[in-house]
Amino acid sequence: MGNEAYRTAHAASLDTGDAGRAVRVAGWAERIRDQGGVVFVDLRDATGIVQVVFRPDGGEAHDIAGALKRESCIQVDGVVEARPEGMANPDLASGEVEIEASGIVVLSRAETLPFQLDGRVDVAEERRLKYRYLDLRTTRMTENLRARSTVIQAMRRVLDGSGFLEVETPTLIASTPEGARDFLVPSRLRPGNFYALPQSPQLFKQLLMIGGVERYYQVAKCYRDEDFRSDRQVEFSQLDLEGAFWGQDDVLETLEAIVTQVVKDTRGVDLDRPFPRISYAEAMERYGTDKPDIRFGMEIVDLSAVFEQSEFKAFAGVVADGGVVRAINAGARELSRAGLDALVEQAQSLGAKGLVWMVVQDDGSVRSPVAKFLAPEELAAVVAALDASPGDVLLLVGDIARVAGPVLGQLRLDLGQPLDHDELAFLFVVDFPVFEVTMEGDLVPAHHPFTAPVSVEEMRTNPAEAISKAYDMVLNGSELGSGSVRIHDSDVQAQVFEVLGISRQQAQARFGWFMEALRYGTPPHAGFAIGIDRLVSILRNEINIREVIPFPKTQTGADPLTGSPSRVEGPQLTELGIAIRPEIEAQWAGEAQSESV
């Protein structure tokens, strides 16, 4: 071929206007079939597919085509011709034409594939990952990769056009004492010392604000060494952004602009702006979660007032003790007694002491195991408050609010959440509390310690109620990212560390250099980070984020393709000042021995 081009046309670009044109195409033989001696090859390239025809009188080319293995990489010379009447394939962009082949070169033979790429048979994920380079050839993965690129491009276009500077922050950073979720990287130049990989560029982006970079963004690789859940990876990408002389509204408006462009470019849909904004308290009350899916109703209704004076002591007692009675109207659904009992068990497994169900009868009466304990006006009040009609199933939980809400919130999702993501419902949840209350009632910081509280005084005096300037972006019930206004005053920062239970010594050891940085004229600033994997997976209607990551790790952090992580040779470790611990060595020796037996 020498300097000649590998191709003069792309598969999907050919149409009847090209009829009679001599072309060279190159790609993969997706399908090969022999029909009465005529060999048809579906040649696929990055643009799509074109059908190539090898006639029996085609000599060597015909023979080569006939012997092709699927997914071999080929180059074909031929002439574009309109397909015979009635033979067009409307599924292909090039479906009106085919190529009458005059020659073929096998650029690279394919061996028998470990699995078929046509999606007809389910392939185990481990196997797909081991041969990810083949899996990437499937339409599904091709489109997922393209969507991911489009999403990131759209994000950058908005930010580049808004005066943001793209700045790369370091990824070999200081490991902080107690940084249990840090990945560590031993240093060879300082044996026995370690870098850490960043969980986020948080402090560096704040340093950029101190440094006068007023608008920063970056698609940042971040790392989190935690036990895997289905939607987490050891490394992940986020769109990280921060602005000086900026407040919450500025951040949210910028996010709206970004997300609107992303959706426009991937879905062709114009989102309504502004997105709904609801407070954390309201989200918990109406949806029982801080990441509500607002594509459907079935909102949680508080019925405490109804039962305050009830003869049904289970509910009246809860309310008297400061608890609540809340409920959802799960709508008209045919549920057997067993089905209803299953919901009770589900509620209990979620932490509720129980669940009361009610079914509205055709005559407007209410069927329920507790109906007999309730006054008619109480039942009527429940039906009215839940706007219930005959056939509707009502689910009530009486408990403390932080149990009743989340339990009903989960039941609401189980019963009402759409399975696909054709509809996109973005919203912002704002006014997060400084502390989250665990199911056990403990107060734990809800955000990183650089988040500005509305009032430090309130943090001290009324920690359970104190609000911070933190906000989340939510899409279809998934948290897409979070951000906050940051503390820009070193005194406030010191006080917040203290209230969050970080001692002065700890603060100094972990963040002393940062506390000093705050002392040289730090501008007010705020920011956000959007998780790219989750956003793309929802836009692509993929349940698992691994489907939108080119080369993901499994849930145990392994890569079946390259075999990482793996053992390394001792001398290399010696240089780093580290060694494998004896108990691990012993375990390996044991394994080796049992293998050799």
Added chain:
Amino acid sequence: MGNEAYRTAHAASLDTGDAGRAVRVAGWAERIRDQGGVVFVDLRDATGIVQVVFRPDGGEAHDIAGALKRESCIQVDGVVEARPEGMANPDLASGEVEIEASGIVVLSRAETLPFQLDGRVDVAEERRLKYRYLDLRTTRMTENLRARSTVIQAMRRVLDGSGFLEVETPTLIASTPEGARDFLVPSRLRPGNFYALPQSPQLFKQLLMIGGVERYYQVAKCYRDEDFRSDRQVEFSQLDLEGAFWGQDDVLETLEAIVTQVVKDTRGVDLDRPFPRISYAEAMERYGTDKPDIRFGMEIVDLSAVFEQSEFKAFAGVVADGGVVRAINAGARELSRAGLDALVEQAQSLGAKGLVWMVVQDDGSVRSPVAKFLAPEELAAVVAALDASPGDVLLLVGDIARVAGPVLGQLRLDLGQPLDHDELAFLFVVDFPVFEVTMEGDLVPAHHPFTAPVSVEEMRTNPAEAISKAYDMVLNGSELGSGSVRIHDSDVQAQVFEVLGISRQQAQARFGWFMEALRYGTPPHAGFAIGIDRLVSILRNEINIREVIPFPKTQTGADPLTGSPSRVEGPQLTELGIAIRPEIEAQWAGEAQSESV
């Protein structure tokens, strides 16, 4: 301030058209001076500077302004006014106006700075890095960061517009046996096992080609654990790209398009295309280096033929033994005998046995320590070959070619290379050898083992002469990046491993999974990686790449700001299955003891 904006105008945007307008600006107090009771503050924001005036009758605002510390972060309300006749400052975009302040809020006080930011005093780099967030406020660093963002934006614009897909490859990858320059990352889920950080995305981008991604790019973070040189960092960024059904010309044309856009956007200059392309052999002959600076002449000339039969045995003997006599015309320069002797020493320190200098006299005769050994026609031939005029200094080296070339190449740079980078001379060096010959005459692979040779046969039979399909991009004497056509045939790959001295077992252990991937229809492909740090530093006329990296490490891999790398707590290591080696622990104990004495 509540929800009010922090500012209504930017400093540099204000001009006489704004006269009379009430504005709020926010930024840093770069300079504060009191002139007869009137306080002038230069307020700097990301756009530039505006002068703010506080009159003595301004009450509290005047007092606050007068007491300001430099670099405090402030917000000012006032009215824009044209400056008095003759008081305009042509150096400022807003120099025709000033703000008559009515109020000031100190958003954040600055303590006394560790160094001044006006660039009048040289600050030690270590100190600048310790307070990088202040250093970033200087005009120099602001412009460097902005240029870096512009460069990356321009690269992406060209590639996004050419159908490239941006794909993120993993950064926790498999550590390869003998991967001595890999950074390792211990795995907690598999104690005693390690990931490695990538030296480049090489194999993953080749997998993307196998996977049917026909055009890939990424701004990739790469890691190299080597002893530091002034122009290397442990982590660095490269624009990584690869294309399928692509050859060398396709790559070079794409690079030209990218670089032309980058230079246009940062320098406002249109580069001529195509860039010069010269072979490695020619570069070594004419410039004595594979990264020639072609902004100036002083090319190396071969004089071997002149001295073949000479009575000057030192040169004739070298030629007879297969060596060469080469020379440069260093041009007219006043050099004392000591200056000339220094050049001889310099040549010797570079590895030459000696250096012969000649100075052309006004009468056309030649002054030289060896003139008396040379025939008049030999001297005349030297003068003619070097196109020398009276006053010119000629420098000759007789040695084997791989010594004479580089020695003269370095002298050429020392004597001729411009100090600044106002002129930009890009070129491609192509046809690299498969093996480089060290000064000691050993053959070492010149590129990674996935580089396609022109002929495997030639690699075997004539290794010293064999050429590979590898190419570099060079700017002003610096290598900006390199690339190659890759091997896309697993048999060829196996043979190349063998010729490069990688045994079948080693190849299998290190790259077995990749060799398998090549067997499923791998398209021909080629690619490149551009080092972003070096490119930006040349465009910004910075000698040191650390000046164009937001948060660089020092030459020993340390970060004076955050104190990385650092020691970590034992329990954290235990979880990872590793321990600090006893000799390091002992050393630390010794240090601690001597500190406590």
